[in-house]
Amino acid sequence: MALLNWNAGYCTGNTRIDDDHRALFERINDFHYAWQQNRDRKDIARVLDRLVEYAEEHFAREEEIMRVCRYPGLARHQAAHEALSAQIFVLQGHFAEGRIRIDRDAVDFLRGWLVDHILAEDMKFSAYVESGAEPSARQPVSDIDAV
Ligand SMILES: [Fe+2]
16 A cells, blocks of 8 residues: 555645655655565665655745745745755765665655645645735635646
8 A cells, every 4th residue: 555645635726736646655665675575775875865856846835835825934944845855855865875775764754745735834834825815815715727
């Protein structure tokens, strides 16, 4: 069974952000699967690299959408993304250098790394857009496809 299963509770209402989040779920599931299959270190490193690369692209896209919407929480959100990047770079680096083995804790860490951020932080942006607090953001959030 997949580690992460998408459901409506993860939807921010912005199709571009939600598509990215779904893709990140898939990459974390790929990582989990590679670990479960006991694949060799190089294979797992490649899967992890793909996840990190996509996460970086996603963070930039999401921040651009927030900028277009004049989201007042943008600076705080960027700081949260920077912290997430720093955490995953440490994991990636330690694994590449052979300083850690991937174990259940690492898999659970990655799951929380993404899911906690979506539910705690990305949902604040969703609520902001839905509230119509900023005139430029009053269009349905699903129509905002800035990037
Ligand atoms: Fe985010």
